[in-house]
Structures are given as structure tokens and as C-alpha cells.
Amino acid sequence: MSTERITRSAAGKVVVVTGGARGIGRAVASALADAGAVVALGDIDASTVASTGTEIGAATARHLDVTDPASFTSFLAEVEKTCGPIDVLINNAGIMPVGRFTEETDEITRRILDINVYGVILGTKLVLPKFLARGRGHVVNMASMAGENPTPGMATYCASKQAVLSFTETMRLEHRGTGVRFSAVLPTFTRTEMITGTRAPRALLAEPADVAAAVTALIARPRRRVSVTRTAGVLAAFNKLTPRP
Ligand code: NAD
DSSP states (O other), X not given: OOHHHHHTSSTTOEEEEETOSSHHHHHHHHHHHHTTOEEEEEESOHHHHHHHHHHHTOSEEEEOOTTOHHHHHHHXXXXXXXXXXXXXXXXOOOOOOOSXXXXXXXXXXXXXXXXXXXHHHHHHHHHHHHHHHHTOEEEEEEOOGGGTSOOTTOHHHHHHHXXXXXXXHHHHHHTTTSSEEEEEEEEOSBSSGGGTTXXXXXXXXXXXXXXXXXXXXXXXXXXXXXXXXXXXXHHHHHHHHSOOO
């Protein structure tokens, strides 16, 4: 395969996927492995990530807590030892507790911000020096359409995803001309365990494979952001179904 073709596809790239044990992360990792990427999975659920890694043909699959600098640092070091220099970091790990804001405990508020915002910033901070030194690399941050669409019952989550969008865009501007790329992915409600128990109407959901296809294309041709919307009006429908305090 020519160098040109390698740079225009996921093939041969070392790609890290956080939160890769299940859901969107698993689907993205599986699609990238199928496309010839060398995939490294990290997840706080050590046993599930190990079996997922085997099932999808990942090069490595290990425990990772994206909120813990020591865990993230040693995870990335192990990936580099096993797979070589990292080309793409996909900051995908996230949580979405749903409920009335007045009933959200401070513990849950902090956990959402810790995983969804700090975890993304920490991962970026850890890979960026090597990306800049090599003059290439791609950070892909899993935001959400909820980051741009205020959704009752998900205030802290919406704020966390708006923060991811802002951080990604600021990184892009700050590192223009360095060869390092930054992208945000904005899926609509997607059929994973994350939304089990929420009022997202089943018929209106995207599938993890839809997000995986968008991310695979994004890695082949980096863009600022990509939205994944299967059905127009999903958020409007969700808003109608969610009780307003
Ligand atoms: P999911 O709950 O199915 O999977 C999330 C994964 O992240 C799990 O495997 C979990 O163990 C892992 N994880 C949680 N905390 C972690 C931590 N501290 N360190 C490492 N891993 C951790 O969720 P999903 O639907 O696949 O969501 C993946 C991403 O996509 C999230 O960032 C989410 O906000 C975003 N997203 C999801 C939807 C949706 O409707 N499902 C829509 C838009 C965006």
C-alpha cells in the first residue's frame, strides 16, 4: 500500500479508543480494526474490555480509568510498547446519568464532569507533546448533539458535552499549522446501554455502527466535526417526552 493510501485511511494507524468495552467505543474500535487499524482499547471495566478486545481483534485491551492521571499515563505507555507510536486518540469514555437536576447528588455531578470533561482534557494533554514532536496525530473527542441542544433531564451532561466541543475547537485553533488534528463527533441518541432506561424513543435512535462509520471516515479524512443523525427531529421528539420541572 502506498504512503498516500495509508494516510488517507485508518489502515496501519495505531488508534486508542477509551471506553472501548461496549457501546459506541466497541463499535468504533471494531470498525477500525476491520479497516486495518492497530486498535488499543481502554476501559474502566477490565473484564469486559479484555473480552471485547479478543472478539474484535484489538492489538491490546487493558484497564483504564480516564479520570486517573497515573492510570492514563501507564495505559498509554503500555500501548506504545505493544503497538508503537500512537496516531489517533479517541476520547470516547463517558457517562450520562439522567434525572431532574434538583435530585442530582454532588457525587454524580462531579463524576459526570470528571469522566466526560476532565478525562478528555487529560487524554489530550498526555498524547499532545508526542503528537507535536512528530508533527502529526489526531485527537477525536466524543461530544454529543446534546452539547448543542439543551435537553431537560440532562443538564450536567449537556454542559459537559458543550465543554468538550469548546475544548476541541480551542485545541484546533491553538495548534493550527502543527500537523496535529482535532475533531469532535456529535452523535444523536444512539442505541447503547447508556440510554437504557431513558425516555429516548427506540425508533428514533441511531445505531453504534452509524457512529463507527462516521468515525472511520473522519480518521481517513480529518474534519473539524461530524454529526451523526439518523433521523431528523430526534431531539425535538426527546424533548417532548422528557418531563419539564
Ligand atoms: P456506554 O455506557 O455504552 O459505554 C461507555 C463506556 O465507557 C463503558 O464501557 C464504560 O465502562 C466506559 N467508562 C466509563 N467510565 C470510564 C472511565 N472513568 N474510564 C474509562 N472508561 C470508562 O455509552 P455509549 O453510549 O457507548 O457512549 C460512548 C460515548 O458516546 C460517551 O462519551 C457518550 O457521552 C457519547 N454519546 C452517546 C450517545 C448515546 O445516545 N448513546 C449519544 C451521543 C454521545
